[in-house]
Amino acid sequence: MNRAFAEPSVPSALTKQNQFTFWRKLRNNRTLLMMCLPAVLFFILFSYLPMPGLYLAFINYNYTDGIFGSEFIGLDNFRFLVESGDLWRLTFNTVAYNLAFILLGNALQIFVAIMLNELRSKFFKKVSQTLMFLPHFISAVLIGLIAYNILSFDYGLLNSILKSMGMEPVKTYSNPGIWPYIIILTYLWQSTGYGSIVYFAAIMGLDSEIVEAAEIDGANGFQRIRYIILPWLKPTFIILLLFSLGGVLRGNFGLFYNLVGANNTMLYSTTDIIETFVFRSLMNNFNFSMGSAVSLYQSLFGFAFVLTANWLVKKFSPDNSLF
């Protein structure tokens, strides 16, 4: 703290002295620096080195000429994405799904945390929590298989039930309209139990004397939740909300890809998100430039979103801002 204060006032005649202290700091901290070195190298290699690769977005990449031999076409990739309507669809789907995940997810997590807090039986609480966390611990592949188990036209559980009640089976995998519900439900199924821990922990931190005092004053059960627990959870909610807003342009690739299947073009209108588009342009169409253009768009807007979210965090709860 003091050092930061002192530095601006150092006269320029002392720059040499400053350089000297820099080397001394370097030497004094050399072990700690060495301890950070593997991580720094790791992030240079896997995170920073790919960044200049975004240049791909401005060229017409072809395999034989390589990145720097391919033709430079400026913003043509972006123009194509806008004119084909792809960019709008991807943005809308990604943002809309994420907003639904964030809002519905948090609402349900708060609800579950409050309900968990009302349970008196320790055994029941333990067992139900264990079961509710279970979906979080399995792979996206298995989630896709479970969805197929329930939704498949020929054998799915859903259609077995519908048929046994004398109703017409539904063709889930060719009906784009119902996928938003399926995807959001699956997300909630997978994340609610696990996500509720944060809110549950927050409720645990609530001073029980406040609750007791309110009860002595005649607050009933609903009032206890409405006027004490919910306001108590508000800061946690705001922090989680603002943090997740930063990732609103980032999609849950595993969930979408495994639920919808690799090449189900019929469902793209409601299920295609930025990640699945980029993956396809990489693995199926080999259109590296188009994929990079979407990635660059995603990174830039994501970055702007994070800055905005951080600005909001600073405004609402200065202690929790990221930078």
Place this chain on the structure above:
Amino acid sequence: MQASMNVRHTDRSSLIIRIVSYVFIALLAVSCLLPFVLIVATSLTSEASILKNGFNLWPKEFSTYAYRIVFENPELIIGSYIVTLGITLVGTAVGLFLVAMTGYALQRPDFHFRNKISFFIYFTTLFSGGIVPFYLLITQYLHLKDNYLAVLLPGLLSPFLIIMMKSFTQSIPHAITESAKIDGAGDFTIFMRLILPMSTPALATIGLFIALGYWNEWYNSMLFLSPDMKYRPLQLFLYNVVTSADFIRNSAAASNVPLRDVPLESMKMATAVVATGPVILFYPFVQRYFIQGITVGAVKG
């Protein structure tokens, strides 16, 4: 005291809330379990019954046929298990060590460069080159296509886990480090001999996060390991079984099952059970560490 605990929340609305809570939580817990029951039940149902009645929560015609074929040629599944186990063990050990070392160094108040390096690491969550340049890096520049290292290396470190370790070790008083320094210990010795033994709960939590990430890893495997590889990580293997019938037909042919008798659907589910079962059995024992982890990670961000 005892009496006051018992009279708490006894008005009528509290009673209603409690009943609703029990019912709602019970329903939610059961709905989290049912899909797993569905998978197991389907794997134990005869193919003929599936074709006739569809998937059900209870096998209408019980059969272990699918498992018998799966276990008759277990080579590929065992190979996948060994690959995934190997990647998970090595990745978790190395990753955990690096995360712990970096996290400790970055919270040392006397470390002059900690803020700069922290931001350098944190920035990668804000902006990234995206998957295409990453793909080209791994395949064209590092030449790791069809190499297990392509799955192992990128999963070693994550900014989130380093930040988590940072806030864990912040709770260890700096005075301990200082007194060890006075006794003549170097920074690395302090980390190895003092900090590591003192942060076992943190290490368990972060280690579990890394291990689970590797065990369920599928994205990098899918990108970098081609389906022609004989032994693929478990999740990629499962993905290939689920999406293409080739594996099932091959193993049925190896067991001399005629093509029309191949239990396609029940074998998919049996493979899923074999691939996932051990984790599910293991999971109740490690669950509390995850709760610890997410709570600490959430509070400090």
